[in-house]
Amino acid sequence: MAQTESAARGVLVTGGAGFVGANLAVELAGRHRDWEVVAFDNLRRRGSELNLAPGRVGPRARRPRRARV
Structure with missing residues (x-):
């Protein structure tokens, strides 16, 4: 299946509030x-x-919330 230029893409970064993530x-x-x-x-x-401070990640960032795992 060929992807088009308009195909929505996304990525999930686990450990995203750590230094590397x-x-x-x-x-x-x-x-x-x-x-x-x-x-x-x-x-x-x-x-x-x-x-993940808003000034660092840009205007699309939302406030971090604690995940229950």
Whole structure:
């Protein structure tokens, strides 16, 4: 099946509030502006949500919420 240019794309980054995950999510969002980048994290490490600060990830970012796993 061939993909078209208008095909919606997205990626889920697990551990997205950690150092590596946050940098990966920011880089992917910057390179692929038409993708939906979702960063998933359990936020157990104190201060990890600061890696996803709105000024760092851009205007499309939403406030991190704790995931129940």
